[in-house]
Amino acid sequence: MSKLPSMQVALDGAMPDMGLAEVARRRLVVRDSARRSIGRRRTAGRAMQVICLLAVPIALAPLVALAIATVSKGAGALSIGFLAHAPTPEGVPGGGISTAIVGSGEIIAYAIALAVPLGLFIALFLFERPGPIASAIRFSADVMSGVPSIIIGIFAYAVYVERFHHFSDVAAGFALGVLMLPIMVRANEEAMRTVSVDLWEAGISLGARRSRVARSVVLRGALPGVVTGNLLALARGVGETAPLLFTVASPTFAMTLLIFNDATQPYPDAQQTAWGTALVLLALVLILSVIARTVAWTLNRKTR
Amino acid sequence: MKQNDAATDTGANHETDQQTLFGDRSGQLAKESRVPAGKPDAGAHGTAVTLDDVSISFGDHVAVRNVTLQLPAREVTALVGPSGCGKTSVLRAINRLHDHTGGVVRGTIRLGSLDVYGTDVQPEVLRSRIGMVFQKPNPFPTMSIFDNVISGLRFNGVRNKRLLREMGIAALHNAALWDIVKDRLHQPALRLSGGQQQRLCIARALAIEPEVLLMDEPCSALDPVATAKIEDLIRHLSGEVTIALVTHNMFQAARVSDNVAVFLLGEDRVGELVEVGPTDRVFDTPSDARTKAYVTGHVG
């Protein structure tokens, strides 16, 4: 065996020789500054904490007020019958919102069927094929997510209702899907970007095809973010009214329309129904958010 | 700047070397007895990988040029040299990872007699014959320990459950990891320690039964004990697999490699290969003055 090479390190030229006195002087500068500024830094830290603590109730207050108002005014309307019965004609007491629940369910189902898979494929495309086309898609997604929902409603009306000459849940689902799609695309892409290049290269170096790495490594790694992003986009879509205005045959076929319609009626019964529906809708959004959190948490926990 | 880089790098290694050195004399002896004296340059089993006048550039920037190098089959070839001289770039050229990062490779690289950049070569198939271990352990965090090991097989279309199981277990044995993980094969891979994760990555690379294993500073994130384990592993694997090992650690190169390729930065800061040959010869009697300066720590 060879004698091991000596590892003398030549430091010449690496750093100007400063002498111990200079080092000591610099040390003093830093220590001195640290000591003199500690009071200021401590105050700044405290002030920041106070601001943060104050911000929490300010942010939570509207949410809590909204929840209290909806529950207190809507709870009275709730009953099994309210959920299970069809609406009665205006002015006639009794009846429920079953048609609106079913209608909203159908609309959401169509929206999911359109937006979720499409959102995944488009995000995969953006990830896999960076370039001018991807940039253009990304840009239009950003523009789309800023388009007022009423315009999306008119768009769906023009594309579907006018052409086929009838209102339908499909058209409404289409409108909601179009509304949710850009949010989902961007959320999916962001989630996929959090998967590190190291893992991507690990997959590629094992002989996997790009598409396989995109699926088994990138998408799988991004799943918590993808699920959260999609469910939050869905929660946003569930509460939309405007896209349904031009696409649903009757306000009794969607919860948000029913709220809009009944809340503006002079009859106390109708107003009660509106609050009750609002409560059901709020609960639905809450449930979606909780599911989003839980799924993301469970998926994350499995990796540790 | 140039001197600074080189000096800090070798300086850092200097310390870890001493540590590993004292703890690992036995390994050194084992290696000595394994390599017969007067072994011919060509390698006893022919040549696994041939680089002929290879240059790699990123845009206008040439990273490394005119590399002509042979990796003797079933031997360990260490690639050493200062930071930025293109060792990683050369390694990644062999399994065509530059296809995806914008690096342009000129010259010829052959795996056996296959032209790696030939028009009829499918990069995926090529990569399934070449394993790679990265500087930072990178197990798939969403997969269990065992799923990590067999992930390469799955990626390459192996579906047979029994085969997957057998090959996965064999790879874990090969990477000296079986006894550690046999009771927790289905736990997340990230629960392993850094050194164990790196061995898991080696097992993952070995599972596809590669002919060549590319290792890019596999021990740089590890402590001396974990380093010694991986070095043992490398010694154990040579003889079955052709290994290209990038390292900043001269002692490691001396301990585990059969051949050394020394890269340096040229005048214009482009990396080049200055010397290649059997480890003993290169370290004892370097034929190039620059090599001598580098391996003895005086980097010009």
Ligand SMILES: Nc1ncnc2c1ncn2[C@@H]1O[C@H](COP(=O)(O)OP(=O)(O)OP(=O)(O)O)[C@@H](O)[C@H]1O
């Ligand atoms: N993807 C890339 N894009 C642009 N330049 C790159 C890229 N990869 C490497 N380079 C450049 O190529 C040169 C060689 O880099 P390389 O990573 O191969 O060096 P190295 O010898 O592995 O260094 P180290 O010992 O620090 O890992 C460097 O100048 C680097 O900046």
Ligand SMILES: [Mg+2]
């Ligand atoms: Mg490198």
